[in-house]
Amino acid sequence: MPVPTSALPRPVRALIEAFERLPGIGPKSAARLALYLLRAPEEVTQALRDALAHLHRDVTYCQRCFHFTEADQPLCAICRDPQRDQTTICVVEDPLDVVALERTGLYTGVYHVLHGVLSPIEGVGPEDLRIRELEQRVQEGGVQEVILATNPSLEGDATAAYLVQRLKPLGVRVTRLAQGLPTGGDLEYADQTTLMRALLGRQELG
């Protein structure tokens, strides 16, 4: 519910409304955050002000993989790293997926961030994603494998199917992340879809 005009001074109301626009923040949390900042020491608000000011000015997209990078660097830290294997590209939906894959410490290749998935309902088509740029990277040569790591959802699968269609003719190996049961999970508690995918993707032992 909007704060009545009489109840709080205009700048406080403006801050509450700004917070309310953020995902996951309701009117109560927004009011609590705003009042906290109002009473907080100067250095807390200063740090927030600086972080916000630098956010857009100092962050941009990597020119190669479209992950985030600092504004004075055309390439992100991963693309710049000479240790990374430039012949393998892992395609993800979102920069947070890069973070998740990096946490494994296992992947030594580079990335390509699509910034979304195909979804006609939301009006997202191939030209709204960084697909043309991915094709260019592969066409430039030197790429041996493209790993499709979009989410195992209807839209993630459809995007992967689209990418296969586009990349296969370019003569590159295209793979998809294995799908199935989470480690430490319990068969009994796995949902039907996950179990079905795991069953279909079973592997021979020995």
Place this chain on the structure above:
Amino acid sequence: MTEPHEPAMYLAQLHLENFRLFAYFARALPRGPLLIVGPNAQGKTSLLEAVAYLATFSSFVARTEREVIHFLALREPLAVARVRGACVRSALGNTAAEPIRLEVRIIHQARPQGGASPTRKEVLVNGVRRKLVDALGTCTAVLFVPQMLRLVDGAPELRRRFLNQSLAQVEPGYAAALAAYNRALTQRNALLKAVAEGRARAADLRVWERPLAEAAARIMQARHRALAAWNRLLLQRYRDLLNRTEPLRLVYRPALDVPEAPTQTRLFGGEEPAEPPAALLNDRQALTQHLLDRLAQRRELDLRRGNTGLGPQRDDVRFVAGGLDLAAYGSRGQVRTAVLLLKLAQAAWYTERTNSKPILLLDDLLAELDADRREELLAHFFQAGEQVLLTTTDESMYPARYRDRTEVWHLQQGQVVAAQPASGPGL
């Protein structure tokens, strides 16, 4: 008569909050027959609807789910209707089975800015939140309400909803396939629109057609198999009940986009719908490939129409007896009997699939049937289920021979004002 020890599903407890006219209702249920007696609008049908919620998590009766929430609760910003039950699937030999606690919450949250506020649902199994598709099958029930007479001659949408609610209870993966199908269908239809407006290319439709065809094949194959099983049961067990000559048959009309076999015209002007292409429906891979091919072929056509012209959202089922389509040629009595036979077949099929008889919920079953037919059908229903919940406005219609085995509740404005437990032995 039912053997007392045949495995059956039953509800030991029913607990309602803010469900229809029940602000609060809690009562233990008998394991055998229960007759709910009362004038109209006292909550008889709503009690059956509530039990059916535990089996399908949806209503066959309500137009919108919001209407099952008590009207006073709806005045609150957050309104919750709750149906809770303790379901027991008794095992062979009458060993005491652990009851499973099921809870369905129908939640309506008013938006502060107004506008359409959606109703959502939560399902808890033994107190733990579960996805709806994963909790289906915990409780199995067969519901008859007089509105279902429209199944025979009403819109195909009613028959599809009935099929979906029936299959989701016992066919693993059916509800999930249905959800996947609807999502893929929405995406393909949105893309058709984008292509028609020049915002996308027709070739991009392909990536949505694969998941669409896979889910469609699952759904259509499940429907075909269920209807074939129901026809087998109708023939084996209920052959003579409709018109003493020919059994009731359900003819599946899948929207597969195949040229139809010519309908057979019968002697007296009736037309029997063509049989579905069984060979195709029995082979999942061939069916998926067929759907994929047809979807690709009809892109131009679908572009002009602006939606997808084949698939389970366009399926239909016809009720046929003696070569006649009952939608056009059935008498009122025949239509009523046909729907009741369908319910018997559904119950018998559940028993085959789950190894236990389902709960039977029969609203106003006794009306409009003569005394002989009433007894005959009741005998079959008591055979098909152990916990049988019946409603009536007129207690005298209930055959005397079942009386002492039946618990009777008199319902007034959502309250049981008088109850007589069964006095005699179980059925």
